[in-house]
Every structure is written in structure tokens, then in C-alpha cells.
Amino acid sequence: MLFQSFSPNKVECGCDEAGRGCLAGPVYAAAVILPRNYVNETLNDSKQLSPQQRQHLRLQIEQDSLAWAVSSVSAAEIDRMNILKASFHAMNLAIAQLHIQPELLLIDGNRFYNETELPYECIVKGDAKYMSIAAASVLAKTYRDDYMAQLHHEFPMYGWNSNKGYPTKAHYEAIRQYGVSPWHRMSYKLYKD
Numbered sequence: 806m807l808f809q810s811f812s813p814n815k816v817e818c819g820c821d822e823a824g825r826g827c828l829a830g831p832v833y834a835a836a837v838i839l840p841r842n843y844v845n846e847t848l849n850d851s852k853q854l855s856p857q858q859r860q861h862l863r864l865q866i867e868q869d870s871l872a873w874a875v876s877s878v879s880a881a882e883i884d885r886m887n888i889l890k891a892s893f894h895a896m897n898l899a900i901a902q903l904h905i906q907p908e909l910l911l912i913d914g915n916r917f918y919n920e921t922e923l924p925y926e927c928i929v930k931g932d933a934k935y936m937s938i939a940a941a942s943v944l945a946k947t948y949r950d951d952y953m954a955q956l957h958h959e960f961p962m963y964g965w966n967s968n969k970g971y972p973t974k975a976h977y978e979a980i981r982q983y984g985v986s987p988w989h990r991m992s993y994k995l996y997k998d
Contacts, residue, residue, distance in 0.1 A: 807849070807936045809842055811911055811926055818872075818900060818907035819937025822892040823851070823945035827970035828980070829963065829989045830953050831877040832888065834895035835944035838872040838905055839937050845869075848939050850932040851946040863947045866940045873940075874902035875948045884992040893918040913938045960986050 810817055822834040848866075851859055867873060876898035878891040886894065897920035900910065910917075910925035913932050917925055928934060932942040950969050957966040963979045963986065970976070970988075977997045980989070989995055 807939055808934055809839075809844070809936055811928070811935060812909055813841070815908040816905065817909045817911055817937055818903065819911045819913075819931070819935060819939070819941040820896045820900065821913040821932050821938050821941040821945050822895055823942070823949045824970065825888055825892050826972070827990070828972050828976060828993050828995055829880065829965065829970040829986065830949070830956060831879050832883060832892045832895050833875060833877045833945045833949035833952070834892060834899045835873065835875045835941040835948070836896065836899040836903055836907075836910075837866060837870050837937050837940040837944060838903065838907055839940060840869065840871055843869065843936055845936065848936055848943070850930075850939055851942040853933070854943070856950070859943050859947050859950075862940075862943045866943060870940065872903045872905040873944060874899040875944050876902065877949070877952070880988055880990045883990050887992070888990075890918060894920070897921060911935055911938050913942065956988055960988070 818836050818838045820836050824832045876895050878895045883891040910923050912927045915929050931938040953965045953969045962983050968976050980995050
């Protein structure tokens, strides 16, 4: 069971990212403000859910949230600034798009580079502890997966419709056979020894 809030008297915004460990594609992040005392029995860390559950929850989250936003940072920007800074930047971009001003940011992870003036709390494994972070993890993951499925039509040889850009054996083999695409992160180790 996930906690509803960290600080019940504040307007909280959960933040999470998806795609940090991928060899290709952008990193996505989402920011979600849920209603106070929000309950959803299915909501969990996106990694614990099936693709069908995530898609169903995405619609519910978008409908039920007081505010939500999704943002991304490209592979080229990841190469320029590094993945950690890029994932924090994507979170900040999502936060900036919210039409409601949060009073507290709940960040999944152990650190954050804050580009806002807002107070924040870093929570390790926060997507398995707090509803708003879990909701953000679902949005970030589903939007990124959809984007990688679109890119798959342009570059079907990499299998992004199934591996979503993550480092699978088949993905490494495709890079070895076909070389890299414009969507690959050149700062990553793209070839296995």
C-alpha cells in the first residue's frame, strides 16, 4: 500500500523519470499533483505493472490528477550534459509545465538538481512508497514507451518496439550489425566487447 502524502498540508508534486539506463532515445520525466486523500488500489511503481495496467492507469491518472505534465530530454542533450543532469532537467521541465504551483516536490531517488525555488524531498524507491511518485513513474514510462514504439517504425532493426532502447543482447547485436542511429546515446558504451 502506497502512502498518500509526505506532508499532508502541502500541495505535493511527485516526480520520476524513465529511460535513464537506455542506449537510445530520450529520457522522459513526469510531474503529477494528485487530489488530497487520493486512492487507487492498482497504482504502483511502473516497473511492477504490466504494459496493459500502465496504459489503463495512465488514463486514470490523467483524468484524476489536479495537474500533470510530461517532458523529455533528447539523446543529443544527454550526451552533452550527462544522463543524471538530463533526467533532473527533464523533471524540472515537467514541473515548469504544471498549471498548479506545488508547495513540495517529491523526487524519486537520492538526489536532485533543482532549477526551481520550490522545496523538495528525495525519496529512495519513492515510486514504490508514494502515490504521486508512482503516478509520475507510470506517465513517464508510458509516454517514453510510446515514443520508442514510434521510432521503431523508422529503425525496426533495433527492436525498440520490444526493448524500448534498453541494453538487451539483441539490441547490442543490432548495433554491431547496422551501426548506430541518430537516436543512440554516443556517450554510452554501445558495443559489447
